[in-house]
Each structure stands twice: as structure tokens, then as C-alpha cells.
Amino acid sequence: MSATGTSGVVVQKYGGSSVSTAEKIRAIARKIVDRSQSGDRLIVTVSAMGDSTDDLIALANAVTGPDISPSLREMDTLLSTGELVSSTLMAMAIHSLDQDAVSLSGQQAGIHTNAIHGSARIASIDTGRIMRELDAGRVVIVAGFQGLGETGDVTTLGRGASDTTAVALAAALSAERCEIYTDVDGIYTTDPRIVPGARKLLEIGYEEMLEMASLGAKMNPRSIELAAVYGVPVLVASTFDDVAGTLIHGGEPTMELRRAVTGIAIDKNVAKIAVRGVEDRPGVAGGILQPLADAGISVDVIVQNTSDDGTTDFTFTVGEADSQRALEAVKRQQSVRFREAVEGSDLAKVSIVGTGMQNGPGYASTMFTALAGAGVNIDMITTSEIRITCIVHRDDVPSAANALHDAFELDRTD
Ligand code: ASP
Numbered sequence: 005m006s007a008t009g010t011s012g013v014v015v016q017k018y019g020g021s022s023v024s025t026a027e028k029i030r031a032i033a034r035k036i037v038d039r040s041q042s043g044d045r046l047i048v049t050v051s052a053m054g055d056s057t058d059d060l061i062a063l064a065n066a067v068t069g070p071d072i073s074p075s076l077r078e079m080d081t082l083l084s085t086g087e088l089v090s091s092t093l094m095a096m097a098i099h100s101l102d103q104d105a106v107s108l109s110g111q112q113a114g115i116h117t118n119a120i121h122g123s124a125r126i127a128s129i130d131t132g133r134i135m136r137e138l139d140a141g142r143v144v145i146v147a148g149f150q151g152l153g154e155t156g157d158v159t160t161l162g163r164g165a166s167d168t169t170a171v172a173l174a175a176a177l178s179a180e181r182c183e184i185y186t187d188v189d190g191i192y193t194t195d196p197r198i199v200p201g202a203r204k205l206l207e208i209g210y211e212e213m214l215e216m217a218s219l220g221a222k223m224n225p226r227s228i229e230l231a232a233v234y235g236v237p238v239l240v241a242s243t244f245d246d247v248a249g250t251l252i253h254g255g256e257p258t259m260e261l262r263r264a265v266t267g268i269a270i271d272k273n274v275a276k277i278a279v280r281g282v283e284d285r286p287g288v289a290g291g292i293l294q295p296l297a298d299a300g301i302s303v304d305v306i307v308q309n310t311s312d313d314g315t316t317d318f319t320f321t322v323g324e325a326d327s328q329r330a331l332e333a334v335k336r337q338q339s340v341r342f343r344e345a346v347e348g349s350d351l352a353k354v355s356i357v358g359t360g361m362q363n364g365p366g367y368a369s370t371m372f373t374a375l376a377g378a379g380v381n382i383d384m385i386t387t388s389e390i391r392i393t394c395i396v397h398r399d400d401v402p403s404a405a406n407a408l409h410d411a412f413e414l415d416r417t418d
């Protein structure tokens with residue numbers, strides 16, 4: 005495991021459900037004070053209280069009426085207030101326990117972003133102010149999810165992006181690690197609501213975590229990418245239960261990471277578009293997919309058959325919400341001829357994930373045999389170096405996930 009950061013500097017992040025009431029904020033303040041008195045220099049990022057970001061969005065829509073979208077600039081400043089509320093309250097709660105603390109907005113914390121309202125990217129962090137506050141013995145509370153755009157206006161980083169704020173701060177400050185506190189107590193081998201035998205992992209590698217990001221502690225994938233790039237170890241743990249969490253890191257694999265298959269990722273939000281009888285010539289894949297890219301639709305699994313009679317079938321998946329728009333975009337484009345394009349919904353992606361798979365044969369056949377044994381029909385198959393994914397009918401997810409969990413013995417702790 006890596007522990008290369010500046011000794012004693014730790015960034016923590018508390019999610020919206022953890023700071024949803026005054027009592028919870030007080031309870032967290034108590035933990036922060038204890039931790040700070042044990043010698044750690046703490047920077048604490050908070051999300052907005054409970055559902056307050058959703059409430060602010062609803063308010064914005066209520067004042068503009070259904071036909072007009074609120075201004076993105078005003079929206080960002082509005083939404084940033086959610087985190088200002090929680091960060092200032094947290095600082096006050098800490099003061100009441102006789103510990104010095106200061107809250108900083110994203111701007112005050114030196115977080116500079118590009119000017120893309122609603123999904124701004126962090127460009128740089130000027131850590132001067134934070135360091136001065138730490139040096140003065142204060143716990144520094146930073147409002148998550150926001151920054152100062154290059155045009156001088158407040159920006160927000162996208163829904164759920166307080167994780168990104170926390171990891172970016174940890175990277176900029178060379179912190180020892182980033183601790184994400186949430187209402188689940190770690191990352192599981194798979195979704196425990198679907199597989200009762202799912203087991204909490206004590207550690208997981210960045211790459212595997214990226215593949216699994218849709219699971220358990222729903223960590224923002226962008227924050228994991230950032231952690232991987234800067235080598236920030238990230239602990240995901242429960243805010244209020246004092247149990248071991250999961251450490252996401254890029255160090256030497258220890259016991260658990262030596263397993264070939266680490267977990268089973270499940271994504272139930274999948275639809276497919278099958279384009280049949282596509283003329284077979286250079287440029288068809290780009291021709292079909294370009295209009296989707298232009299419409300901002302991300303395409304996931306792509307499968308193309310070899311052609312026998314001069315035509316081929318080209319099938320891809322998109323998020324369920326995008327499937328109608330994707331189908332229309334394919335039908336509207338003029339550059340590629342095809343016989344028919346149809347949509348298939350109610351699908352899901354079930355993947356086995358593990359860095360150990362890249363060196364060994366046989367994982368795919370074990371997977372397919374297990375699914376067959378559970379009577380699950382596979383619609384599409386795709387692989388990466390550390391993942392094998394099957395697209396199956398959504399109703400088959402419980403049987404598929406349980407069969408795979410058993411086949412790869414993921415309940416075993418040794
Ligand atoms: N409050 C923001 C949201 O709800 C950011 C976050 O929670 O991370 O999306």
C-alpha cells in the first residue's frame with residue numbers, strides 16, 4: 005500500500021446524508037475534533053445537507069416555469085449555497101467544542117475551474133490559503149462541489165462531485181489519504197441487496213474500483229480517476245459505524261487483490277440499438293455513431309459482426325434514458341445505409357472484474373458456464389483486460405449475479 009503523502013495531512017469528505025441534520029453535524033464535529041486532537045491536520049469537505057441540492061433545483065424550476073430552463077450561471081451560484089450552508093454549520097459546530105476551524109467556499113479555498121457551468125472541471129488549486137489556515141491550527145472545512153470559473157463566476161462540478169473536490173484537494177495538498185465517509189460502510193464484492201452473500205472488501209485497486217463504481221458506495225468515477233492519476237489512497241467508510249471500510253489504492257496487491265476476480269459489477273440501466281444489414285465498408289461505425297456523439301449520448305458496449313453477404317450487423321448499448329434519442333439519431337443520419345434499426349430495452353450489464361484475470365485463461369468459460377447453469381441467456385458479450393461483461397435480460401440479474409458470486413467463490417474470505 006502506498007503512504008507517500010505529507011505526513012499528518014488528511015482530507016475527509018462527508019456526504020449529504022451524513023450531514024442532513026443538526027444532530028448529525030454535531031456528531032461529526034465531535035469526531036473531527038477528536039481526530040484533530042490526535043495530531044492529524046484535517047481538511048474536511050462537505051456535501052449539501054440531505055436532499056437540499058434537489059430542493060434548490062426544484063425551486064429554480066418553479067420560478068422559471070416548465071418551458072424555460074434556469075440560467076446556468078445563476079443555477080451554479082444557487083446550488084453552491086447548499087454546500088455553503090453545510091460547511092459554515094460544520095465550522096460552527098466545531099467551534100462549539102472549543103476547536104478552532106474555518107469554513108471556505110470553493111473560491112476561498114483556491115479551487116479554479118474552467119467556465120463550463122454545471123459540469124466544470126478543476127484546472128488548478130492554489131493551496132496557499134488552506135495551508136495558512138492549517139498552520140494557524142484550524143480545521144479547514146471546504147464547501148464541496150464548487151469552484152471559481154475562469155470568467156470570475158462560481159461554478160459547480162456536476163452532481164455528486166464533492167468526492168471530486170475531496171480527492172482533488174488531497175492531490176493538491178499531497179495528503180496522506182482521502183477519507184470518504186458515507187452511509188454505506190465500504191465497497192462490496194457485489195450489490196448486497198441482490199446477492200445476500202456479498203462481502204465487504206478491505207481493499208481494491210483503482211482500475212477495479214473504476215469498473216465497480218456503480219456499486220456499493222456509489223463513488224463518483226471521476227474522483228477515482230483523479231485518485232489514480234495522483235496516486236491518492238482513498239478510504240471509503242461509514243460515517244457513524246466504527247467498522248473497517250475499504251481502501252482504494254494503487255500499491256502492491258496484498259492478499260485480497262491477488263484474487264483473479266474481485267467483484268461483480270451490475271448496471272441495470274441498459275438499452276441496446278441493433279442496426280441490421282449495414283453496408284460493409286470503411287467508415288460505417290463512425291457514420292452511425294457520430295450523430296450520437298453530437299447529441300451527447302455515450303455509447304458503451306459495441307459489437308459488430310463479420311460480414312458474409314456484404315452486409316453486417318452493428319449493435320451497441322446506451323443508457324436506458326437515451327435509447328429513443330439514440331434510435332432516432334441512427335435513423336436520421338444519411339451517410340450509412342442499413343436494412344433496419346431496432347431498440348431493445350430492459351437489459352442489464354453483469355460483469356466480472358479483477359486485475360488478476362489478465363494473466364489467466366478460463367475466466368470467460370467459467371462465467372458463461374455459470375450463467376448457463378442458472379438458465380441465463382446472454383445477449384451480448386464484451387471484454388476489457390480486467391473485465392468480462394455480459395448483457396442479459398434485466399429480470400435475470402439476481403440469478404446471474406448469485407451464480408457468478410458462487411462460481412468465483414467471492415464469499416470466501418481467504
Ligand atoms: N450536493 C451536490 C449534489 O447533490 C454535490 C454532492 O453531493 O456531492 O450533487
Ligand code: MG
Pocket residue numbers: 020051052054057164
Ligand atoms: Mg448530494
